[in-house]
Amino acid sequence: MRTTLAVLVVLAVASGAAAGPLDAPGADKAVVCSACHGPGGQSPSNVMPILAGMPSWYLKKAVQDYAAGRRPSPEMEPYAKQVLQLGVDEIAAYFSGQTRQPAAVRPDAAAVERGRAAAAQCVVCHAASGKGDPGKGIPDITGQPQGYLQSQMLLFKADRRSPGDESLKALKAFFRQIADEQIVDLAAYYSSLR
Amino acid sequence: MTRVTRREFLATSGTGLGLLATGCAPALKGDFAPKTGRRVVVIGGGWGGATAAKYVRLADPSVEVVLLEPGRRFVSCPFSNLVLSGVRTIDSLTFGYGGLRKHGVRVLHETATAIEPDARRVRVGEGYLQYDRLIVSPGVEFQTEQVEGLAEAGDQVLHAWKAGPQTVMLAERLRAMPEGGVFVLTVPPVAYRCPPGPYERVCQVAWYLKNAKPRAKLIVLDANQNVVSKTALFRAAWQAYPNLEYRASNKVVKVDPGVRQVTTEFGDTVKYDVVNLIPPQRAGTIAVQADLVSADKRWCEVNHVTYESVKHPNVHVIGDSTIGLPVPKSGNIANAMGKISALAVVRLLNGKEPQALAPGNTCYSWVNDKEAIAVVNAYKIDGGKVVQIEQKLTPGQSAQWGQHALGWAASIWNDMLG
Ligand SMILES: Cc1cc2nc3c(=O)[nH]c(=O)nc-3n(C[C@H](O)[C@H](O)[C@H](O)COP(=O)(O)OP(=O)(O)OC[C@H]3O[C@@H](n4cnc5c(N)ncnc54)[C@H](O)[C@@H]3O)c2cc1C
Numbered sequence: 101m102r103t104t105l106a107v108l109v110v111l112a113v114a115s116g117a118a119a120g121p122l123d124a125p126g127a128d129k130a131v132v133c134s135a136c137h138g139p140g141g142q143s144p145s146n147v148m149p150i151l152a153g154m155p156s157w158y159l160k161k162a163v164q165d166y167a168a169g170r171r172p173s174p175e176m177e178p179y180a181k182q183v184l185q186l187g188v189d190e191i192a193a194y195f196s197g198q199t200r201q202p203a204a205v206r207p208d209a210a211a212v213e214r215g216r217a218a219a220a221q222c223v224v225c226h227a228a229s230g231k232g233d234p235g236k237g238i239p240d241i242t243g244q245p246q247g248y249l250q251s252q253m254l255l256f257k258a259d260r261r262s263p264g265d266e267s268l269k270a271l272k273a274f275f276r277q278i279a280d281e282q283i284v285d286l287a288a289y290y291s292s293l294r
Numbered sequence: 295m296t297r298v299t300r301r302e303f304l305a306t307s308g309t310g311l312g313l314l315a316t317g318c319a320p321a322l323k324g325d326f327a328p329k330t331g332r333r334v335v336v337i338g339g340g341w342g343g344a345t346a347a348k349y350v351r352l353a354d355p356s357v358e359v360v361l362l363e364p365g366r367r368f369v370s371c372p373f374s375n376l377v378l379s380g381v382r383t384i385d386s387l388t389f390g391y392g393g394l395r396k397h398g399v400r401v402l403h404e405t406a407t408a409i410e411p412d413a414r415r416v417r418v419g420e421g422y423l424q425y426d427r428l429i430v431s432p433g434v435e436f437q438t439e440q441v442e443g444l445a446e447a448g449d450q451v452l453h454a455w456k457a458g459p460q461t462v463m464l465a466e467r468l469r470a471m472p473e474g475g476v477f478v479l480t481v482p483p484v485a486y487r488c489p490p491g492p493y494e495r496v497c498q499v500a501w502y503l504k505n506a507k508p509r510a511k512l513i514v515l516d517a518n519q520n521v522v523s524k525t526a527l528f529r530a531a532w533q534a535y536p537n538l539e540y541r542a543s544n545k546v547v548k549v550d551p552g553v554r555q556v557t558t559e560f561g562d563t564v565k566y567d568v569v570n571l572i573p574p575q576r577a578g579t580i581a582v583q584a585d586l587v588s589a590d591k592r593w594c595e596v597n598h599v600t601y602e603s604v605k606h607p608n609v610h611v612i613g614d615s616t617i618g619l620p621v622p623k624s625g626n627i628a629n630a631m632g633k634i635s636a637l638a639v640v641r642l643l644n645g646k647e648p649q650a651l652a653p654g655n656t657c658y659s660w661v662n663d664k665e666a667i668a669v670v671n672a673y674k675i676d677g678g679k680v681v682q683i684e685q686k687l688t689p690g691q692s693a694q695w696g697q698h699a700l701g702w703a704a705s706i707w708n709d710m711l712g
Pocket of ligand 1: 338362
């Protein structure tokens with residue numbers, strides 16, 4: 101035990117370096133993302149999605165959709181192209197390896213309860229846990245900021261997220277039947293899930 | 295990250311090196327903080343420097359980091375135009391350096407007075423600090439001498455181009471302006487800090503006047519041939535402001551606060567009740583004194599991957615002071631350069647090849663109290679140089695981009711100081 105420790109110390113001195121949070125593979129390639137998505141992808145605002153703990157398959161799909169202009173976003177289209185340039189696999193692996201912290205803005209408790217009841221309509225796809233199903237291309241929507249979840253549902257409703265995407269036609273029709281007030285509650289509920 | 299509290303403010307004057315930084319401490323002499331291991335010194339605790347200091351610690355906690363910054367508080371230039379319109383307070387843009395201390399950065403509230411690249415020392419008054427690598431992010435300095443009468447005018451003519459007391463003073467003058475008064479805003483020739491910044495300010499002043507003093511007028515005298523950034527978006531936003539008169543190619547060369555008048559290079563004179571003269575700019579003074587600037591004596595050329603000065607080894611320059619990269623002088627870019635230079639410096643200290651990483655940029659501009667527009671730039675490294683991949687603009691102005699701007703600010707302030 102003692103010898104192992106001594107060897108470790110000697111090694112550390114020899115290289116002179118110490119590991120910091122930025123030593124995780126891919127962290128260096130993701131440095132521009134923190135300007136909006138927060139350090140380590142842990143967005144501190146109600147608006148920007150949290151990337152920490154995002155399954156890599158979904159991050160990759162989102163980046164590809166933005167880069168191709170399928171999912172319009174003046175911010176993400178250029179950055180998505182930058183991500184593809186740098187290597188999306190490494191960046192996706194980095195964010196999926198980060199532990200997601202609760203969203204900074206805590207949703208209202210009454211809204212969460214109303215949302216819990218309304219979420220019965222969503223479990224068929226997003227599962228009771230809200231964690232989705234990678235096999236069917238359904239994302240994990242738990243623990244995202246309420247404001248972000250709300251904005252995305254409203255974009256689906258108005259056919260402004262991935263407009264014209266045939267595979268999402270039914271989903272958008274479904275959202276058009278949900279009142280905006282209930283969308284607020286649903287966002288509160290899924291934001292509160294861990 | 296939290297805004298500065300009284301407790302934190304007191305704490306900053308207490309421990310370790312901080313003690314030496316207080317006003318009542320003895321003058322700094324000799325090697326006042328001898329190096330114990332590998333050390334990076336950072337000059338300037340603004341957008342570039344604060345980020346770089348934090349990220350060196352995140353990348354390798356065994357590297358000692360000393361940050362030199364005379365200001366005790368960080369005041370954000372981004373969003374400071376909203377202080378003029380009264381939409382935000384300066385307090386909501388003011389933060390302490392406590393977060394950096396938590397990462398082990400030794401923050402010294404001092405001004406670097408000289409750089410000695412051969413001895414690898416930064417002079418602070420009569421004392422000095424040794425470094426293995428130096429990161430310089432001193433922002434811009436005003437070329438006061440380019441405008442006749444400006445130096446003598448003192449506080450009678452405000453720039454409000456470094457957020458702080460001048461921002462508050464300009465807001466007060468705007469409020470106190472007569473009902474039918476004239477506000478003159480002058481835009482310097484490129485290159486200057488924050489290309490869209492003057493035009494965002496135009497929007498904020500015009501929005502305020504439209505609501506509070508509908509008979510008043512805003513005259514913009516732009517040294518450039520056209521709106522420098524987000525041209526079509528700003529011009530569309532200005533449709534809402536009939537009180538605004540924009541004059542391109544009107545470089546102001548003289549100001550006379552006695553008769554409240556500015557003069558353009560063609561000899562035209564314009565009278566004002568309140569003036570906001572944004573002077574021409576160059577790299578921060580320390581960069582000029584330390585011979586980090588190019589032949590034009592204005593800006594610093596750097597390696598696009600490591601940000602090492604092309605003139606002095608082991609000295610890296612980031613932020614507004616740099617030139618030659620196809621990037622704007624923005625806080626977002628300074629933040630990105632802070633991170634990339636920190637990673638490069640740590641790899642160089644550890645004998646590794648630096649990674650070829652490019653910055654990214656987003657500049658949101660508020661066109662009224664709720665709506666914003668944005669420009670976004672993505673880059674790559676090609677043949678050792680920063681090259682733009684794409685630039686995109688928001689399709690018009692909207693409250694949605696205003697919300698995104700708030701999200702951006704929360705994240706990036708946290709990224710720098712949290
Ligand atoms: C009105 C306005 C609006 C803006 N809006 C935006 C925006 O919306 N988005 C955006 O991205 N950018 C914006 N900017 C631009 C942004 O503020 C700058 O690009 C950014 O501050 C540059 O960072 P920097 O580190 O180079 O300089 P700074 O942030 O200015 O930091 C330089 C620091 O160095 C210190 N210093 C100087 N000399 C010394 C010395 N000798 N020793 C020690 N310390 C020293 C100074 O005290 C200062 O704190 C805006 C600017 C203005 C004026």
